[in-house]
Structure formats: structure tokens, C-alpha cells
Amino acid sequence: xxxxxxxxxxFGAFQVTKGVSLEIPTGLRHAIIGPNGAGKTTLFNILAxxxxxxxxxxxxxxxxxxxxxxxxxxxxGLSRSFQKNNLFxxxxxxxxxxxxDIVARGYGxxxxxxxxxxxxxxxxxxxxAEQVGLAELLDRGVSELSYGAQxxxxxxxxxxxxPKVLLLDEPTSGMSPEETGRMLxxxxxxxxxxxxxxxxxxxxxxFSHADRITVLNYGxxxxxxxxxxxxxxxxxxxxxxxxxxx
Ligand SMILES: Nc1ncnc2c1ncn2[C@@H]1O[C@H](COP(=O)(O)OP(=O)(O)O)[C@@H](O)[C@H]1O
Ligand SMILES: [Mg+2]
Numbered sequence: 149x150x151x152x153x154x155x156x157x158x159f160g161a162f163q164v165t166k167g168v169s170l171e172i173p174t175g176l177r178h179a180i181i182g183p184n185g186a187g188k189t190t191l192f193n194i195l196a197x198x199x200x201x202x203x204x205x206x207x208x209x210x211x212x213x214x215x216x217x218x219x220x221x222x223x224x225g226l227s228r229s230f231q232k233n234n235l236f237x238x239x240x241x242x243x244x245x246x247x248x249d250i251v252a253r254g255y256g257x258x259x260x261x262x263x264x265x266x267x268x269x270x271x272x273x274x275x276x277a278e279q280v281g282l283a284e285l286l287d288r289g290v291s292e293l294s295y296g297a298q299x300x301x302x303x304x305x306x307x308x309x310x311p312k313v314l315l316l317d318e319p320t321s322g323m324s325p326e327e328t329g330r331m332l333x334x335x336x337x338x339x340x341x342x343x344x345x346x347x348x349x350x351x352x353x354x355f356s357h358a359d360r361i362t363v364l365n366y367g368x369x370x371x372x373x374x375x376x377x378x379x380x381x382x383x384x385x386x387x388x389x390x391x392x393x394x
Contacts, residue, residue, distance in 0.1 A: 149174045149343045150226065150313045155194055155204035157187075157367075164190050165201070166367040172313060172343045177335070179346045179354035182364035188347045191364070192315050195345075196228045197221045209312065222252070225312030229302045229319060235290050241301055242286045245273040245308060252309035272308065280304040281334055296327030300334060313343045320353065332357050355379060 150172040157165035164187045172178050180188050193199040195206060197218040205214045208224045216224070236244050249269045277283045280300045290298060299319060306314055319335070320328040335344060336357060348354045354361060355375045363370040363384055371381050378384055 149176075149209055150195070150345065151205075151207040152191075152195060153205045153207075155191070155201045155206075157190060157194060157199060157201050164367050165194065168204075168364070168367070168369055170345075170362060172345055174312070175340045175343055177344050177346065177357060177359045179348055179358035179361045180364055181348055181351045181354060181361060182370075184349060186364040187367040188349075188364055189317055190367075192228060192317050192345075192347065196226065196315060219254075222309055222311075225310075226315070227306045227309050227311035227313070228315035228317070229306040230317060234302060234305070235298060237291045238289075240287050240289055241277060241282050241293070241304075242273055244290060244301060245276055245304055246270075248305040248308035249273065276304045276307045279307060279334070279338065281330065294327070296323055296330060299323065299327075299331065303331075303334065307338075311342065313345065314338070316344065316346045318347050318349065320348065320350075328353065351378075 150170070152168060152170040155165050155168045156163070168191060170178070180191065182188055190199065194201050197213070197216055197220070201214070205212055207213065208221065208226055211224060213221050213224055236247060239247070246269060249272060274283065274286070277286050280303050282297060282300055282304060285293065285297065290301065293301065303316065303319060306316070316335070320331050323331060332353065335346065338344060346354065346358065358375055360372065361375055361378045362372045363378060365387055370387060371378060371384055373381070
């Protein structure tokens with residue numbers, strides 16, 4: 149569903165992405181882990197089209213989208229959430245989801261001009277709120293939500309365009325253990341035809357939630373495998389877990 153081939157990116161003299169390749173089949177839960185500064189967010193920015201790679205190709209469902217802008221990639225089925233909060237704080241949960249629907253459909257062109265569109269948007273909004281555990285909070289102001297619920301809403305915004313691939317950048321960052329558990333459960337429960345690529349810097353967290361794991365270190369893939377393979381790998385143990393209390 150998503151394929152990255154040999155991506156390179158340099159900022160000035162600093163090589164931040166060094167030949168990264170990935171292949172994410174339909175429905176897979178794939179985690180990217182690695183220490184701070186490893187180039188995880190940069191990789192997402194390249195995949196989503198916010199940054200242009202110096203080299204390499206990106207394909208969505210077989211189509212080369214390397215030259216596509218983010219909105220065009222989104223229409224091909226790629227959606228992302230951000231590491232930093234991206235919500236419209238003065239609105240309700242419903243307002244935020246409805247705005248995401250307008251954005252997903254392209255401003256202006258057919259902005260709920262028909263009653264049926266408005267109904268479809270409302271139904272979609274309710275369905276997504278349910279998926280991210282916010283069905284009871286649809287009319288709540290976003291600024292009144294707990295931090296964890298705000299982050300759940302961000303995942304909801306990314307689900308509004310009906311993506312085939314969802315990129316989540318540290319969806320559990322800054323969360324309490326309870327909020328983290330809820331978020332990981334929510335990700336587990338997303339539809340099985342949706343591929344999820346998830347950045348997480350705490351590798352223990354993803355061991356029981358990912359089908360595959362890519363370990364990124366200094367812009368390079370240190371290894372890729374099943375959680376079991378990654379956990380058992382000497383090179384990962386030495387380079388990444390070394391010194392870390394288990
Ligand atoms: N726009 C940029 N210009 C220059 N350096 C950048 C830019 N964005 C990120 N970097 C650098 O690239 C490295 C990787 O950053 P990032 O992709 O955010 O890592 P991660 O998400 O794994 O913590 C860091 O050293 C960061 O300072
Ligand atoms: Mg990051």
C-alpha cells in the first residue's frame with residue numbers, strides 16, 4: 149500500500165535520511181522506533197510530501213507520488229497526524245471533525261451544497277468519533293478535553309479522509325500510562341484494511357502492538373523485523389537498548 153525506495157535527505161551538510169526503504173502492505177501495523185534525532189519525523193515529512201527527498205521514490209498503492217504535494221497524496225489515501233497539537237481549540241470535537249471533512253473534500257468545490265453531503269459528513273463524524281473513543285464528547289469544547297482525549301481527536305482528524313495508510317507521529321508522547329494504553333488500544337482496533345505506520349520512541353510500548361518494526365538510527369535503518377526479531381537482535385540491543393534499564 150505504501151512503498152518508500154532508497155530515500156535520502158540532507159539539511160545543509162547534515163544527512164538526516166540515508167537510504168531508507170519501507171514497504172507497508174494493506175492493514176499492517178508497522179512501527180518506526182529510534183532515539184530522538186534519528187530522523188523519524190523527517191521520514192514522515194518526506195512520506196507525506198511536506199519535504200522533498202534528494203533521492204528516492206514513494207509509491208502509494210503502486211502509483212509513484214514522489215512529485216505530489218501533500219493534499220494530492222492525501223487524496224491517494226495517505227493521511228497523517230502531527231507530533232504537535234494541530235487542533236482548532238475554540239471549537240467542539242464535532243466542529244473539528246467537520247472541518248477536517250471539508251478539508252478532505254477540497255475547500256469550496258462541493259462544500260456540503262447538498263443536504264445529502266451534510267448528512268454524510270455528520271454520519272462520518274459520528275463514526276470517526278466512535279473509532280477514537282470520543283462518541284460521548286462530540287459536543288464538548290476541545291479546550292475542555294483532557295490531553296489524552298485531544299490526542300485521540302487528532303487521530304480522528306487524520307481518519308476523516310478515509311485513508312488507506314495512516315501515519316501517526318508519536319501519538320502517545322506526553323501521555324500518562326493510562327492514556328497511552330487507551331491510545332494503543334484504539335490503534336489496535338482501527339479497521340484491519342487500514343495500514344498504520346506509527347512512530348514511537350519507546351520501543352517497549354510497540355512490542356505488543358506492531359506487526360513489524362523498523363529501527364532507525366542516525367537516519368539509517370539499523371534493522372527491520374518482527375517485534376521478536378528486533379527484541380532478540382544483538383545490534384539493536386547494543387546500539388539502541390545499551391544501558392537502558394529493562
Ligand atoms: N528543517 C530542518 N533543518 C535542519 N535540520 C533539521 C530539520 N528538521 C530536522 N532536522 C534535524 O534532523 C535530525 C532528525 O530530526 P527528526 O526527523 O525530527 O528526528 P526524530 O523525529 O527521530 O526525533 C535532527 O538532528 C534535527 O535537528
Ligand atoms: Mg520526531
